[in-house]
Amino acid sequence: MTVESGGATTTAPITGAPAAGTPPDRPVPDAQDQAGGLIQLLTPEGERIDHPDYPLELAAADIRDLYRDLVLVRRIDTEAISLQRQGELGIWASLLGQEAAQIGSGRALGPDDMVFPTYREHGVAWCRGIDPVKLLELYRGVSHGGWDPKEHRFHLYTIVIGSQTLHATGYAMGIQRDGALGGDQGEAVIVYFGDGATSQGDVNEAFVWASVFNAPVVFFCQNNQWAISEPLEKQSRIPLYQRARGFGFPGLRVDGNDVLACYAVTKKAMQAAREGQGPTFIEAFTYRMGAHTTTDDPTRYRLASELEMWKLKDPIERVRAYLVRTGQAEPEFFADVEAEANKVGADVREACRTMPDPPVLSIFDQVYAEPTAILRAEREQYAAYLDSFEELGGERR
Amino acid sequence: MTTLALSKALNEGLRKAMENDPKVLIMGEDVGKLGGVFRVTDGLQKDFGEDRVVDTPLAESGIVGTAIGLALRGYRPVCEIQFDGFVYPAVDQIVSQLAKMRYRSRGSISLPVVIRIPCGGGIGAVEHHSESPEVLFTHTAGLRVVACADAADAFAMIQQSISCDDPVIFFEPKRRYWDKGEVDVASGVAGALPLDRAKVALEGTEVTLLSYGPLVRTCLESALAAREGGPNQVGRSIEVIDLRSLSPLDMETIGASVRRTGRCVVAHEAPVYAGFGAEIAARVTEQYFYHLEAPVLRVGGFATPYPPSRLEEHYLPDLDRILDAVDRTLEY
Numbered sequence: 175m176t177v178e179s180g181g182a183t184t185t186a187p188i189t190g191a192p193a194a195g196t197p198p199d200r201p202v203p204d205a206q207d208q209a210g211g212l213i214q215l216l217t218p219e220g221e222r223i224d225h226p227d228y229p230l231e232l233a234a235a236d237i238r239d240l241y242r243d244l245v246l247v248r249r250i251d252t253e254a255i256s257l258q259r260q261g262e263l264g265i266w267a268s269l270l271g272q273e274a275a276q277i278g279s280g281r282a283l284g285p286d287d288m289v290f291p292t293y294r295e296h297g298v299a300w301c302r303g304i305d306p307v308k309l310l311e312l313y314r315g316v317s318h319g320g321w322d323p324k325e326h327r328f329h330l331y332t333i334v335i336g337s338q339t340l341h342a343t344g345y346a347m348g349i350q351r352d353g354a355l356g357g358d359q360g361e362a363v364i365v366y367f368g369d370g371a372t373s374q375g376d377v378n379e380a381f382v383w384a385s386v387f388n389a390p391v392v393f394f395c396q397n398n399q400w401a402i403s404e405p406l407e408k409q410s411r412i413p414l415y416q417r418a419r420g421f422g423f424p425g426l427r428v429d430g431n432d433v434l435a436c437y438a439v440t441k442k443a444m445q446a447a448r449e450g451q452g453p454t455f456i457e458a459f460t461y462r463m464g465a466h467t468t469t470d471d472p473t474r475y476r477l478a479s480e481l482e483m484w485k486l487k488d489p490i491e492r493v494r495a496y497l498v499r500t501g502q503a504e505p506e507f508f509a510d511v512e513a514e515a516n517k518v519g520a521d522v523r524e525a526c527r528t529m530p531d532p533p534v535l536s537i538f539d540q541v542y543a544e545p546t547a548i549l550r551a552e553r554e555q556y557a558a559y560l561d562s563f564e565e566l567g568g569e570r571r
Numbered sequence: 572m573t574t575l576a577l578s579k580a581l582n583e584g585l586r587k588a589m590e591n592d593p594k595v596l597i598m599g600e601d602v603g604k605l606g607g608v609f610r611v612t613d614g615l616q617k618d619f620g621e622d623r624v625v626d627t628p629l630a631e632s633g634i635v636g637t638a639i640g641l642a643l644r645g646y647r648p649v650c651e652i653q654f655d656g657f658v659y660p661a662v663d664q665i666v667s668q669l670a671k672m673r674y675r676s677r678g679s680i681s682l683p684v685v686i687r688i689p690c691g692g693g694i695g696a697v698e699h700h701s702e703s704p705e706v707l708f709t710h711t712a713g714l715r716v717v718a719c720a721d722a723a724d725a726f727a728m729i730q731q732s733i734s735c736d737d738p739v740i741f742f743e744p745k746r747r748y749w750d751k752g753e754v755d756v757a758s759g760v761a762g763a764l765p766l767d768r769a770k771v772a773l774e775g776t777e778v779t780l781l782s783y784g785p786l787v788r789t790c791l792e793s794a795l796a797a798r799e800g801g802p803n804q805v806g807r808s809i810e811v812i813d814l815r816s817l818s819p820l821d822m823e824t825i826g827a828s829v830r831r832t833g834r835c836v837v838a839h840e841a842p843v844y845a846g847f848g849a850e851i852a853a854r855v856t857e858q859y860f861y862h863l864e865a866p867v868l869r870v871g872g873f874a875t876p877y878p879p880s881r882l883e884e885h886y887l888p889d890l891d892r893i894l895d896a897v898d899r900t901l902e903y
Contacts, residue, residue, distance in 0.1 A: 264695040264696060264697065264880055265695075265696065265697060293697070312697065312879075313697065314881065315695055315697070315879045315880030315881040315882075315883075316879055316881050317879050318698050318876075318879055333656075333697060333698050333699050333700075334656065334657060334659075334660075334699055335629055335657075370628075370629035371629065373628035373629045373630040373633065374629060374630045374660065375630060375632050375633070375660060376660070401600070401629050402600065402601045402605065402608070403601045403603070403604055403605035403626070404600065404601060404626050404628075404629070408626055408627070408628060409628050409629060469608070470608075474604065474605055474606075475604040475605050531881045531882070532879065532881060532882060534882060534885050536882070537873060537875055537878045537882050537885060537886060538873065538875060541874070541875050541876065546874070548844055548874050549873075549874055549875070552873050552874055556873070556885070559892070559895065
């Protein structure tokens with residue numbers, strides 16, 4: 175087969191040739207400085223280790239609370255997957271494996287901090303006091319996001335990849351203008367996104383804006399290694415956290431399966447933002463244990479051995495091991511959490527199955543501050559149309 | 572003839588195009604090993620290599636922008652946008668660059684780029700996965716905009732789009748991906764209708780029903796139901812036209828039908844307000860006013876964002892809403 179190149183015709187194999195776009199001799203992003211650069215406070219074996227930059231003093235009760243959060247959000251997630259399989263949800267984006275990144279960072283936030291999530295931040299939503307059933311509404315197709323973002327200081331889920339990073343940055347610029355920075359009373363913003371999103375123009379523009387305006391925003395990237403079927407090396411040839419330096423603010427990589435480390439680094443970065451020190455990029459190095467969503471089949475593109483390797487780094491097991499080994503939790507505690515998880519799971523199941531569909535004519539609500547003449551006319555016409563079936567006393571054809 | 576699902580017909584069409592022209596590339600998110608989220612590119616990377624079936628970084632503007640660069644270099648990129656609602660980051664590259672390059676270069680530059688977009692609703696999806704953004708592109712001069720509705724057209728039209736020297740926005744009816752149809756794979760595009768022509772999908776005499784993409788099947792079902800009639804309903808003869816190409820538009824085929832029937836209904840999933848039906852209604856009225864027995868009626872989505880999926884059956888025109896419009900046009 176021939177390829178034309180610069181006007182000349184050269185012979186080059188096309189079919190099955192090694193890809194010109196992926197030179198094999200370049201390092202993959204996570205091969206280097208994983209050991210040196212990874213911030214960790216709790217090993218996969220449940221051993222507590224210190225980090226000079228992130229001293230953390232948490233009471234036993236606090237760690238038990240984190241454990242409870244982790245278990246409950248995993249249970250909610252598991253229930254949601256089952257509900258989708260049973261046809262109760264249209265789709266579900268599982269957080270399995272990312273519980274520590276979400277609970278650690280979510281619990282590090284102050285009540286006045288503002289959160290901008292993707293569509294997978296069920297653990298952070300939990301930390302912000304959002305009823306899990308509200309999350310199911312979205313995935314059941316009952317609403318586009320049924321919570322009040324202002325009340326919970328947790329914005330609506332954003333499905334388009336990366337858009338929310340700019341919203342978060344703008345919101346942070348508003349905090350600056352409101353004079354709401356400073357000390358423990360100050361406000362800051364955290365925005366969640368994934369490894370795939372780092373390729374989007376919007377995300378890179380958010381980095382530029384945040385840097386130039388020194389905005390009080392923390393970019394919390396859950397690098398779960400996979401953007402649907404594409405591994406990280408399709409998005410980046412350097413570790414993601416190193417990108418921040420090029421934009422002019424600090425970046426760090428934390429063990430995303432270590433709830434204590436995620437808590438500590440987020441706490442510190444948010445405090446720095448509140449004190450006017452500008453943005454931080456946190457790369458939470460974790461793994462998407464499940465499919466991208468319930469419609470995805472990861473066996474088509476990744477090896478089971480990879481999954482097995484990450485199972486050994488489970489975010490919940492290490493906390494349990496730590497609590498048991500150090501005697502900070504009795505067997506009754508674990509039994510209680512399990513019982514509570516069963517209760518939460520049953521409640522979520524029941525609430526989902528009995529969730530009513532929205533009223534039909536609500537389609538026309540809230541398009542504008544006031545309905546337009548066109549919308550009013552369409553609403554009236556459609557209402558009359560629906561009524562016409564009743565008058566006929568029959569089914570729609 | 573082979574029986575193929577619409578998605579598989581696209582796959583075969585892409586395969587043919589790649590076999591016939593080494594300049595044809597496929598690029599997009601998850602198009603390689605996964606074969607696309609709808610499996611339209613299934614197996615192509617395995618057979619043609621990673622240079623020709625490219626899993627790109629996750630950035631739609633990047634996909635289209637680099638496709639323009641590859642086209643400048645002599646390639647014929649076929650971009651996949653994963654879902655309709657994700658095309659907007661690429662709109663700058665499509666509208667400001669791709670569409671205008673021939674005009675700006677006074678004809679010295681052709682950009683034979685195809686942008687495949689699964690479109691429309693009806694699959695119970697979350698936000699941004701059910702939209703019908705075709706008029707953004709029909710309103711942009713320099714782009715061809717086509718929509719396939721069945722497997723045979725999918726197979727032929729994707730190949731014709733790839734060999735076309737203009738940029739083509741290629742809409743695929745996502746809820747019809749699994750619909751099966753007879754495809755003459757061996758013949759390729761020989762004998763296929765030209766890309767810019769509409770086709771009469773079902774002949775009729777009383778009303779012309781125009782549609783494209785996912786609603787063509789609904790219109791055919793409506794026409795068959797109307798022909799049957801009912802207990803209190805006489806049978807009606809509806810001519811269904813599958814527009815196939817929205818830009819350019821085959822007014823000749825539309826006109827030939829409307830002149831005979833004197834009645835015209837347009838159906839699409841996109842909002843009626845400022846939708847593609849408005850263009851058709853205006854043109855039919857301007858050109859065939861004295862043939863018309865009734866105003867051209869439109870059936871489509873509401874002037875709202877796409878609703879949560881539990882309400883989409885109301886938003887999407889179905890057999891009842893289409894026949895309601897047919898009944899209304901016959902009342903004049």
